[in-house]
Amino acid sequence: MPRRVLLHSHHRTFKVRYPWRTEGIAQALAAAGSEVTILCTADTARWRRRESAHDGVRFVEVPDLLRGRQRSGWDLWSAWHRHTWLRRQHFDLIHCLDTRPAVIHPTLAHLRRAPSPLVIDWADWWGRGGLIEENRPAWYRFAFERLETHYEERYRRHADATTVIARGLAERAVGLGVPRDSIFWLPNGCAPQRIPVVPPATHRAEFGLPADAFVVGFNAADVTIGFSLVLAAFAQAAAALPQAHLLLTGNLPTDARALLARTPHADRVHALGFVATDAYTCALTCADVFLLPFTDRPANRGRWPGRINDYLSTGRPIVTQPFGEMETLLREEPIGLLADDTPSAVAAALTTLACDPLRRAALGRHARHLAETRLSWPELSATLEAAYACAERRRVASK
Structure with a gap:
């Protein structure tokens, strides 16, 4: 009988479907013969649960009474739906993707009734000092920082094994009393089969980019830490490189329009916003190099920026900071x-790559190779299996 694994996430379905983590884990497990279910928050449904199957993985989407980004694991209605659904299920192992209340409370209630190994993932520094300081308004921080930190930390020792996206979170887990030998570093994985390697000029006309431009790419899904550094560095690089253009995709900070209005050479900045998946893939391939601001901040100590996995898959080099x-x-x-977190240092790195196409190509080839090997989900599945084996051993030993 195949091993039955539940991946329990507070994220909405569209985020779960990103190949970087939850669905990447699911596909790796399914390829190895496991029967995988993802329990997550529906994108918009408020009343009814929905079940479906995609690529051999079962999806169970539970309703949530909140809206938009607030649908993130805090709703009691969502927790109740998860609890009632779990009462009729049995799994050989549960992997919680973080510990928001709508996830951890139904999971622990289920395990009291039907014990099985529990693995808990830690994929961001959510609470005090982390993303709540960067990605939320002041009123939210005041109201929820202590609660967010409580749920981020309180339940870590319930895990039989822990997966962490960043080694900074591993040290934090050890500080909370999690045994070091039960912690496994599991970065986000790549899905290179979704992004073909094509010459940068292939799709540029579709986005109004000159075929012979030097295009710097930047994408953000949720976190926009360092956006001002991107603009300032590009402005300096563009002054020396008349062929330089900046292509922005995805989420931009609320003050992006004002920042762009003050940015020199703004006529060479192309802000696409969120685009459909096919257009996003084509837009990525337009870049010659990607900027990934990763400055010295507590939130970045506990992060692996998911966008880097797509950057690597395109076969393009990356400019980022020496941190984390x-x-x-x-x-x-x-x-x-690697460049220090100053506009001049980042601009110098961009100029270096702009003036050396052979080096740029060599770095890009290795980036794609990394996406196809060490950071592919088939390779990372070995770490996943080691974490699950550890959880099974510790569960048996605790009886």
């Missing part, structure tokens, strides 16, 4: 350049 997981990655793998 990005410093470790770029010191281990020749996939780009």
